[in-house]
Amino acid sequence: MPVLNMAAFERAAALASRGARLELLPVHAIVLAMCFMVSIGIAEAQVQSGHPSVLATLWKWTPLIVKGFGFNIAISFLAMAIGTFFGAFLGLAQISMMRPVRRGAWFATHFFRNAPWLVLLFYCMFLLPFKFTLFGTTVPFPDWMKATLGLSLPVMANVSEIVRGAIQSIPTGQWESAYSLAFTRRQTLWKIILPQGIKRMLPPWMNVYCILAVGTVLASVVGVQEVMTLTGDALSSENRPELLMPFYGFVLLLFFAYCYPIARWTVAMERRYAVDI
Amino acid sequence: MTTPYISVSEIHKSFANTEVLKGISFDIAKGEAVCIIGPSGSGKSTLLRCLNGLAAVDRGTIRIGSHSVHEIRTDQQRIALRKDVSMVFQQFNLFPHKTALENIMMAPVHVLKQDKGEVEARAHALLKKVRLDGKARHYPGELSGGQQQRVAIARSLAMRPSVMLFDEVTSALDPETVKEVLITIRDLVHDGLTCVLVTHEMGFAREVAEHVYFTDDGVIVEHGKPAQLFAHPEHARTKAFLDQIL
Numbered sequence: 001m002p003v004l005n006m007a008a009f010e011r012a013a014a015l016a017s018r019g020a021r022l023e024l025l026p027v028h029a030i031v032l033a034m035c036f037m038v039s040i041g042i043a044e045a046q047v048q049s050g051h052p053s054v055l056a057t058l059w060k061w062t063p064l065i066v067k068g069f070g071f072n073i074a075i076s077f078l079a080m081a082i083g084t085f086f087g088a089f090l091g092l093a094q095i096s097m098m099r100p101v102r103r104g105a106w107f108a109t110h111f112f113r114n115a116p117w118l119v120l121l122f123y124c125m126f127l128l129p130f131k132f133t134l135f136g137t138t139v140p141f142p143d144w145m146k147a148t149l150g151l152s153l154p155v156m157a158n159v160s161e162i163v164r165g166a167i168q169s170i171p172t173g174q175w176e177s178a179y180s181l182a183f184t185r186r187q188t189l190w191k192i193i194l195p196q197g198i199k200r201m202l203p204p205w206m207n208v209y210c211i212l213a214v215g216t217v218l219a220s221v222v223g224v225q226e227v228m229t230l231t232g233d234a235l236s237s238e239n240r241p242e243l244l245m246p247f248y249g250f251v252l253l254l255f256f257a258y259c260y261p262i263a264r265w266t267v268a269m270e271r272r273y274a275v276d277i
Numbered sequence: 278m279t280t281p282y283i284s285v286s287e288i289h290k291s292f293a294n295t296e297v298l299k300g301i302s303f304d305i306a307k308g309e310a311v312c313i314i315g316p317s318g319s320g321k322s323t324l325l326r327c328l329n330g331l332a333a334v335d336r337g338t339i340r341i342g343s344h345s346v347h348e349i350r351t352d353q354q355r356i357a358l359r360k361d362v363s364m365v366f367q368q369f370n371l372f373p374h375k376t377a378l379e380n381i382m383m384a385p386v387h388v389l390k391q392d393k394g395e396v397e398a399r400a401h402a403l404l405k406k407v408r409l410d411g412k413a414r415h416y417p418g419e420l421s422g423g424q425q426q427r428v429a430i431a432r433s434l435a436m437r438p439s440v441m442l443f444d445e446v447t448s449a450l451d452p453e454t455v456k457e458v459l460i461t462i463r464d465l466v467h468d469g470l471t472c473v474l475v476t477h478e479m480g481f482a483r484e485v486a487e488h489v490y491f492t493d494d495g496v497i498v499e500h501g502k503p504a505q506l507f508a509h510p511e512h513a514r515t516k517a518f519l520d521q522i523l
Binding site: 178191 | 368373
């Protein structure tokens, strides 16, 4: 019995460590494509006479759905850029020599890292104004921008941890030898530690991006006109229940086609930058 | 003895509740080479780290040239000290993302703000001095341990320090590469550079050191000329240590 438990424990641990990153394999693409085909096949069988075929209907709506998907990607880019910018600062603040700065950055990082994305999104939607006045001119602040900010908060927190972790993973001997050559702390960080750390940051940073990219559909909950919202609109205007599976299957395929190459690239990069000390 | 260049007096240093240095004093003249020997954990490395400000002493005084090391509070003072007092480590600690040449050039270019062309010429000369001309464009990962350690020595020399500290620089090396590093250090001693070496190479200590200090449990148990200390140790602890290692 204890042996069995041990095996189960190891399996769970392996699963947990694998689950820590978004790992997609070619087999996933095949399964997904097959599900998509089957769903189209089943749906075609249910088409009532007088209605155009499922494929024809999907083709008709494809430009709108793809446009929505493009909006998701745009949101993901922007949220990633904002999150990376502030996350880098927060990560550096986490290793500050000043205790209050370090503590504050630590708190912000862990607060946003452990908050559900949807809750952060709702906070941004309802707390931020829909416009604000800057030097006498009124700048509109549309929903999609608020959603982008909301999504950039968890990205920021994750990037902060990536930056801190990469810096602290560089052996202390590097700091000491730089200090012994009369480098200041700042010079050591910028000229010696960060150039080595960047390589270690890239793979986890790209993982965060993949998770963010699939997470952008959360914006549909708060009414942003992205791929899920537009697909829902298309479905309700068609009012044909057999279209549900193929349409959402199509959205799944879009995300897979986008994220899968990035995930493979990340794995390749992890191998290339495998830490050798 | 003329005025000492390095003067250490009654220094104490504790980590948490463990006192590592329990009142150490010695003087070193300019151009002198001394070796510090003793069992592991006797505070030898900590002593060296106190000399270049990597660790701060709790009590006592350290003077090196014009620097009052024990009174250092600001970064500027620390930087000024380390421009004069350079250190070579057991684990080499070369910068892995830079070539051998770049490793040597970095500190003079970025810290001393010297002209890049002039520094590069000097770096090539230093590589030649440590017998590594031809390895300039190699990365640390492509060099053997002994070669890396010689690059590390050249990197320190590029700062033109007045004192070099060597912290068990051959302990992490394969036996066959120890010799090339020791020859390099011997050359420096012969050039008249002030050197403080923590080492387990007794033969080397006997050959190059003008004075040998035996430390144990945070104090200097015994010191003297190498010929005298190695041949006729006075204290039982020194005797036991030498019997074990020789």
